[in-house]
Amino acid sequence: MRFTPSLVATWLLVAGLTLGSAQAQGEPVYGGTLNVAYTSTSPHIDIQATNQGSLSETAHYMFETLFDRNPEGDIEPLLATGFEIGDDGLTYTFSLRQGVLFHDGTPFDAAAVEANFRRKIDEGLPTWDSIPWDEITVVDDHTLQVTLTAPAPHIVNVLSAKTWSMYSPTHMAAVGPDGLRTQGVGTGPFRLRDFRPNDVVHLERNPDYWQDGLPYLDEVVYRVIPDANTRAALLEAGDIDMALGLPVPTTERLRLDPRFTVHSAVSARQYYIALNNYLAPTNEVEVRQAINHAVDKQGIINAVFMGVGGDIARAVYMTPIVIGYHEAGYYEYDPERAEQLLEAAGWTRGSDGVRVKDGQRLELGLYTRRGSVTGDFEIAELVQGMLAEVGVAVRIELFESASFVPNVTVPMEESTYHMANLTWGTVTGDAEYVVSTIYRCDSAAPRLFNRAYFCSEEVDRLSDLSRQAATIEERNEYYAQIVPLVFAEAPILQLFDSVEFLAASSSLRGLYFEPAFSNWPMKYGWKAP
Amino acid sequence: MMSTIARILKSIGAFAVDHKLAALGGLIVITFVLTGVFADQLAPADPNRVATRFSLAPPGTPGFPLGADNNGRDILSRIIHGARISLYVSSVAVGIAALIGVTLGILAAWYRWTRGPIMRLMDVLLAFPGIVIALTIIAILGRGVENVIIAIAIYQIPQFARLAHGLALSVQEQTYVEAAVAGGESDAAILGRYVLPNIVAPIIVQISLLIPGAIMTAAGLSFIGLGVPPPMPEWGAMLQLSMTWGRIAPHMTIFPGLALMLVVFGFNVLGDGLRDALDPRLRGRS
Amino acid sequence: MTRYIIRRVLVGIPILFLVVTLVFFAFRLIPGDAARILAGDEAPIERVEQIRRDLGLDRPVLVQYANYLGDLFRGDLGTSFSSRRPVTVEIGSRFWNTFSLALASITLATILGIAMGVISALYRGKLADHVVTILALLGISVPVFWLGLLMMQLFSVQLGWLPAAGYGTWRHFVMPTIALSVFSIAFITRMTRSSLLETIQQDYVRTARAKGVVERLVLLLLSLRNALLPVTIVVGLRFGYMVGGAVITEEVFAWPGLGRLLILSVAQRDIPLVQGLLLVFATSFVIVNLLVDLLYAFLDPRIRHR
Numbered sequence A: 001m002r003f004t005p006s007l008v009a010t011w012l013l014v015a016g017l018t019l020g021s022a023q024a025q026g027e028p029v030y031g032g033t034l035n036v037a038y039t040s041t042s043p044h045i046d047i048q049a050t051n052q053g054s055l056s057e058t059a060h061y062m063f064e065t066l067f068d069r070n071p072e073g074d075i076e077p078l079l080a081t082g083f084e085i086g087d088d089g090l091t092y093t094f095s096l097r098q099g100v101l102f103h104d105g106t107p108f109d110a111a112a113v114e115a116n117f118r119r120k121i122d123e124g125l126p127t128w129d130s131i132p133w134d135e136i137t138v139v140d141d142h143t144l145q146v147t148l149t150a151p152a153p154h155i156v157n158v159l160s161a162k163t164w165s166m167y168s169p170t171h172m173a174a175v176g177p178d179g180l181r182t183q184g185v186g187t188g189p190f191r192l193r194d195f196r197p198n199d200v201v202h203l204e205r206n207p208d209y210w211q212d213g214l215p216y217l218d219e220v221v222y223r224v225i226p227d228a229n230t231r232a233a234l235l236e237a238g239d240i241d242m243a244l245g246l247p248v249p250t251t252e253r254l255r256l257d258p259r260f261t262v263h264s265a266v267s268a269r270q271y272y273i274a275l276n277n278y279l280a281p282t283n284e285v286e287v288r289q290a291i292n293h294a295v296d297k298q299g300i301i302n303a304v305f306m307g308v309g310g311d312i313a314r315a316v317y318m319t320p321i322v323i324g325y326h327e328a329g330y331y332e333y334d335p336e337r338a339e340q341l342l343e344a345a346g347w348t349r350g351s352d353g354v355r356v357k358d359g360q361r362l363e364l365g366l367y368t369r370r371g372s373v374t375g376d377f378e379i380a381e382l383v384q385g386m387l388a389e390v391g392v393a394v395r396i397e398l399f400e401s402a403s404f405v406p407n408v409t410v411p412m413e414e415s416t417y418h419m420a421n422l423t424w425g426t427v428t429g430d431a432e433y434v435v436s437t438i439y440r441c442d443s444a445a446p447r448l449f450n451r452a453y454f455c456s457e458e459v460d461r462l463s464d465l466s467r468q469a470a471t472i473e474e475r476n477e478y479y480a481q482i483v484p485l486v487f488a489e490a491p492i493l494q495l496f497d498s499v500e501f502l503a504a505s506s507s508l509r510g511l512y513f514e515p516a517f518s519n520w521p522m523k524y525g526w527k528a529p
Numbered sequence B: 001m002m003s004t005i006a007r008i009l010k011s012i013g014a015f016a017v018d019h020k021l022a023a024l025g026g027l028i029v030i031t032f033v034l035t036g037v038f039a040d041q042l043a044p045a046d047p048n049r050v051a052t053r054f055s056l057a058p059p060g061t062p063g064f065p066l067g068a069d070n071n072g073r074d075i076l077s078r079i080i081h082g083a084r085i086s087l088y089v090s091s092v093a094v095g096i097a098a099l100i101g102v103t104l105g106i107l108a109a110w111y112r113w114t115r116g117p118i119m120r121l122m123d124v125l126l127a128f129p130g131i132v133i134a135l136t137i138i139a140i141l142g143r144g145v146e147n148v149i150i151a152i153a154i155y156q157i158p159q160f161a162r163l164a165h166g167l168a169l170s171v172q173e174q175t176y177v178e179a180a181v182a183g184g185e186s187d188a189a190i191l192g193r194y195v196l197p198n199i200v201a202p203i204i205v206q207i208s209l210l211i212p213g214a215i216m217t218a219a220g221l222s223f224i225g226l227g228v229p230p231p232m233p234e235w236g237a238m239l240q241l242s243m244t245w246g247r248i249a250p251h252m253t254i255f256p257g258l259a260l261m262l263v264v265f266g267f268n269v270l271g272d273g274l275r276d277a278l279d280p281r282l283r284g285r286s
Numbered sequence C: 001m002t003r004y005i006i007r008r009v010l011v012g013i014p015i016l017f018l019v020v021t022l023v024f025f026a027f028r029l030i031p032g033d034a035a036r037i038l039a040g041d042e043a044p045i046e047r048v049e050q051i052r053r054d055l056g057l058d059r060p061v062l063v064q065y066a067n068y069l070g071d072l073f074r075g076d077l078g079t080s081f082s083s084r085r086p087v088t089v090e091i092g093s094r095f096w097n098t099f100s101l102a103l104a105s106i107t108l109a110t111i112l113g114i115a116m117g118v119i120s121a122l123y124r125g126k127l128a129d130h131v132v133t134i135l136a137l138l139g140i141s142v143p144v145f146w147l148g149l150l151m152m153q154l155f156s157v158q159l160g161w162l163p164a165a166g167y168g169t170w171r172h173f174v175m176p177t178i179a180l181s182v183f184s185i186a187f188i189t190r191m192t193r194s195s196l197l198e199t200i201q202q203d204y205v206r207t208a209r210a211k212g213v214v215e216r217l218v219l220l221l222l223s224l225r226n227a228l229l230p231v232t233i234v235v236g237l238r239f240g241y242m243v244g245g246a247v248i249t250e251e252v253f254a255w256p257g258l259g260r261l262l263i264l265s266v267a268q269r270d271i272p273l274v275q276g277l278l279l280v281f282a283t284s285f286v287i288v289n290l291l292v293d294l295l296y297a298f299l300d301p302r303i304r305h306r
Helices: A053-062 A110-122 A155-159 A169-180 A228-236 A248-254 A285-294 A297-304 A335-344 A376-389 A401-407 A431-439 A457-466 A472-489 B002-018 B020-037 B075-110 B112-126 B130-141 B145-172 B175-182 B187-223 B235-245 B251-278 C002-027 C034-039 C045-054 C061-073 C087-122 C127-141 C144-158 C170-202 C204-209 C213-245 C247-253 C258-267 C271-299
Strands: A033-038 A067-069 A075-077 A080-085 A091-096 A133-140 A143-148 A190-196 A200-205 A219-224 A242-244 A260-275 A355-357 A363-368 A393-398 A419-425 A492-505
Touching: A033 A228, A053 A190, A053 A200, A053 A219, A075 A080, A091 A110, A110 A133, A110 A143, A110 A169, A228 A242, A228 A248, A228 A492, A248 A260, A248 A492, A260 A376, A285 A335, A285 A376, A285 A492, A297 A376, A297 A492, A363 A376, A363 A401, A376 A393, A376 A419, A431 A457, A431 A472, A457 A472, B020 B075, B020 B251, B075 B112, B075 B145, B075 B187, B075 B235, B075 B251, B112 B145, B112 C002, B130 B145, B130 B187, B130 C002, B130 C213, B130 C247, B130 C258, B130 C271, B145 B187, B175 B187, B187 B235, B187 B251, B187 C144, B187 C247, B235 B251, B235 C144, B251 C127, B251 C144, C002 C061, C002 C271, C034 C045, C087 C127, C087 C170, C087 C213, C087 C247, C087 C258, C087 C271, C127 C170, C144 C170, C144 C247, C170 C213, C170 C247, C213 C258, C213 C271, C247 C258, C258 C271
Parallel strands: A033 A219, A033 A242, A363 A393, A363 A419
Antiparallel strands: A067 A075, A080 A091, A091 A143, A133 A143, A190 A200, A200 A219, A242 A492, A260 A419, A260 A492
């Protein structure tokens, strides 16, 4: 089977994307420096060791993967030129691009890819186990063969994630894992000039880039500016060209200013609140369904995102742009239905309005942080207020981002939260990541990300079967059975799919949105005069 | 009985005439205390009731005299309930600080060998601004009303210890104390019967001067997100929300801050007046 | 005098040692796992264990303490958990930002505070005195974060005169300097006023004989030297606190200084960085106090000749 983009499940066109290559953007202009202010801390640049979107923001410029998602959202070959699947469905032969050099002059070849795959596997780096590896063989300089223990039709989706970036093998051997945290040598259109942790990533044009004529910009500087007001102030003062992660009231204000364009795009990220399926009383499905009915999702979108936020989530963890997505629906906002469910389950109103059953009050601990993602804290307060209306008392426990993660990443016997305010990003853009790392019983935290401790034998059984499927289509049929099963159990409070905002100077061209990681790379972009 | 009350009222009246500003402060403080105590009765609405359709409603909207915040909660009701939180946190924190600080100060004065360790410890605490100590303690203990109280109490302990130490030293030199020692009275009896009562007045003045600082620190901690837990309508926490929303809804910034400043102002002028009236020794210090 | 200086320096050292020790052990009580924080949200448990070993967090507390003291003695404050850079570098790169803000604020506070205090004393009981007194009372009562938000609303959002936040040009300094100094201005005003009035009382007869405002002003200036002795202490004390006490001002204006670094490092459970910052705050306070003591000794002959 020869690789062509159309054979791989095509990414849905990213709705709402305001800049696309289809749009008239004028003649590209060479030169100039792009200055960007972004939110998150960036302790290191070793993208192979992380799945965090904030770190992949700059990786797009330095590193390249075998396959890539283009601005239209399609997966297409990048450092690979194609691949063939053997008749057994277990052998994948990748043809690699010729004439590509790493920034240090090392040629890009099959041995280099093998070295990178080996590192991911040996060090157990993120999503290495999404592929059932058996053997890796260098066939010739530009051909690599991978054999698997089970079919993996989603392999190109996995390999297109930024965490599967190719590093120079010479460099890897020279600096070791610790050195890779601060020094990066890839094949990308830009090379690293200076990196200071949590401060600045300074990139310069790679004059030997394998795609002739690219890139356009001379330099790209990403600066960490943790404060949203400062980022907005820098943008308005013209000190920077792009500001990521601004609060909605600020972007709405900038929208009125012709010097700036506010871009928005739906992403593979979903806001949700994990309900603890292990701990009483959220181990009762009626309670979990009642919570879902009691919360006005549209009201939250309106209040927190001033009405410009995303759509109500229609599948647990999955957003429509994920490959293998299946729509399950959502629990309508219906406080009366919520009250009926609770009454039927034996929870009756006590004297203070809080429901009681067998002497136990319906009081839930909601763990949250503030400012980790747009609106997280506001959502917690709104959910608390809405649940109070149906007789569910919520106690908000506000954590520093530092102590939040350890407190919601524990074995279920040690868990203390009933509700955990989180977001989920499908970083491979493929439903397999959802099914394997958050749906299954063996994905329970702390091993993986199933912080609801959702566990269903039937889901596990179907998931096992899906792993034997030879094609994406066949696999997706299993997912179409799994998604409604999960939905019926209401393992989480399903909120909404995220819309990401970016405020940028109106002179930027060629900017696009990468939905899996929620990144806004400008690697092939330019600044209009 | 009546005459005692009359005498107290008369002296309060005289104080008010002599110190007009302090009287105004007293009025503000009394209003604050009453608001805090009767918050449930005074607040027109539930301070935590969310209503997304009233999000950011401007002042004057029916049912929202001072407007609504981003979650559609009534700002007036939140300010009224905020008074209760400030009152509770500041009075308990300063009370604890006074209790521990005065005890340490008296001990350090009476038992000479304890002076070194106690006063060195106080020096360590005094080497940091209050907000830094409070922040560090919150970092260790975590958020929560009790922890905010502990954090504030700890940084205020040296203020009481130093004052009580100095005062106790001078009281100890008085002949009646020396007589009691010669008479073989126990240490506890001497400290309780002679030393403590003679240093109470300046301690009370000190309490009134430190309460506004406690209110401000509690609000400051909430403002940087390390104070009382949500959705408690703490004034600093309300101002924290206005960092994001205040630009499009200035009423979220103006009213909680005004309440905070007014109360702190009231305590400050009342404290000044009390200091002048009760304790001439402290006059001139600030 | 020399002996006095040596004695004062020696008093400071045990305080700093106590600070180091208290802070070190206090932070061992913190719940929250630095290794998990560093590894990130989505790291497998094996990676967390690896990081814990790398950082030496699996060793006994006393061993960690001994190592810390040894490093400290060599001027090594350790390595920041989150950025993996030396704590001295992290603090050094921001120290000037906070120090310059504190310096600007204390300068403004001293000039305005003494001027307003003198005016107030000069026109004692007159309108000017009342106005200054009320202003000073408002100054010690206004919450710095509220003042900051209001200034931002007015000067940045409405009028567009000043940048709302950040660090860079002199225009960035204006609002944070005012916010950080307001309390000190009020404090120094009150101190100057009461100190002046006390000094003048000692010269009461001469003052009473002086008829015009000009003569009274001359007399006031003559008394200033003595009256300013206690003011010197207050200025020093305020400055000593400003280096660490700018936390909230820095937070409001997103000033990239030590205060914001403290909040950030507390949030990230970056224990070496928090320890380093607290040590820097305490040290700057002790040094400023020492300098104030020396200045005071120099100005006050009773101590100078001891």
